[in-house]
Amino acid sequence: MCAKFALHATKCDAGRVKSWSSPEIPSVSGRGKRPTVFCTSHRGPADTPRKLKEARLYVCGITPYDATHLGHAATYVAFDVLFRTWKDAGVDVTYAQNITDVDDPLLERADAIGMDWRELAESQIDLFRSDMELLRVIPPDAYIGAVESIDRVVDAVTRLLDKGAAYTLDSGDVYYRVGTRIEPPFGSTSHLERHEMLELFAERGGDPETAGKADPLDPLLWRAERAGEPAWDGGRLGAGRPGWHIECAVIAQDHAGLPLTVQGGGSDLAFPHHEMCAAHATALTGVNFAKAYMHVGMVGYEGEKISKSKGNLVLVSKLVEQGEDPMAIRALLLAHHYRSDWMYTDPLLAESRERLAAWRAAARSGTTMDAAEEILEDMRQNLGDDLDTPAVLDTLDEWADSVGDDGTAEGTALVVDAVDALLGITLR
Ligand SMILES: [Zn+2]
CATH class of the missing domain: 3.40.50.620 (HUPs)
Structure with a gap:
């Protein structure tokens, strides 16, 4: 039993309501910054x-x-x-x-x-x-x-x-x-x-x-x-x-x-x-x-x-039922800074789908280790700055545009793992 009304709770309390299963989180070399929020x-x-x-x-x-x-x-x-x-x-x-x-x-x-x-x-x-x-x-x-x-x-x-x-x-x-x-x-x-x-x-x-x-x-x-x-x-x-x-x-x-x-x-x-x-x-x-x-x-x-009372719900489950890739939905959410208000449109989701496809194509090519390390550093820098995910996504777009013949599978794996661990988007 956890101490009742302890000021510092412990992790012993699972609760009656079950949560959900965790995705696997790959480990990535080095350490990121504690974010300023x-x-x-x-x-x-x-x-x-x-x-x-x-x-x-x-x-x-x-x-x-x-x-x-x-x-x-x-x-x-x-x-x-x-x-x-x-x-x-x-x-x-x-x-x-x-x-x-x-x-x-x-x-x-x-x-x-x-x-x-x-x-x-x-x-x-x-x-x-x-x-x-x-x-x-x-x-x-x-x-x-x-x-x-x-x-x-x-x-x-x-x-x-x-x-x-x-x-x-x-x-x-x-x-x-x-x-x-x-x-x-x-x-x-x-x-x-x-x-x-x-x-x-x-x-x-x-x-x-x-x-x-x-x-x-x-x-x-x-x-x-x-x-x-x-x-x-x-x-x-x-x-x-x-x-x-x-x-x-x-x-x-x-x-x-x-x-x-x-x-x-x-x-x-x-x-x-x-x-x-x-x-x-x-x-x-x-x-x-x-x-x-x-x-x-x-x-x-x-x-x-978006709210039930306005009758304009866009449900994650409905989009997925219609064939949408949940990772394209996640990428769409991360394309907006968390503090900004924004309007959902179907074309925005289509753009996100294309963006994800470009990253997945890059994930099948080689990346030099220098470039991969630079991308990881850049991701950590931007996340440390009030979770600037739109800037992180721009970095990935540049990666997708620039992959060439001189890269290695090892470099690509570092980027793919970083995208998975930090953004929660799997490119595999
Ligand atoms: Zn509350």
């Missing part, structure tokens, strides 16, 4: 130690009702590249990810299609796992569901009540008090003005209008049982189910350990989700939740951000 909270480069030896990575997982669209894929592939870059630099990484396997969007979707919410969650988690395998994403050490963490959430919410950092409404719902004094203070993750916070809170699952709250921004910690909704024993809290932010705060602490080196997710999670996770965890432990917050840009399609 952009942190939302610092509004600039994160102050990660230059000699970082151990990293704790927590990436917010899916709510399993619309897996796995290209926006999800972009997020998990981006953090996969961070994981690979850290590994290449000799950093020991503990990686945890959650699955919000009970929450309003999942219950609403299950209700709309007349399916049991548990079956819907299970089928979508299955799909997510197989998509991650196809995209050659390295699985987290701990892949943990909200449902299996309910006892831990109940414990955390009860302690927040005892500390005066939470309160219960007449409905039985428990809310976190954003006015709780913590250091760093509420707002230091996202740096938004209050009017911006109020707007985003309403847009992204918050309930500023709920009567009786101390502050409209106070987020739900525990939702008291409602007729027709699943509920669990909450001890003193009464029967109910967990709020989303406290779920991640608890799972991150239990399974990655605090402070996190990086808390990651899509840019739409910066507020309220990551701000609230940080506030909850800091109020509980007195420890700063994360040293850096990394946010991945949004992928759009037909002029809108």
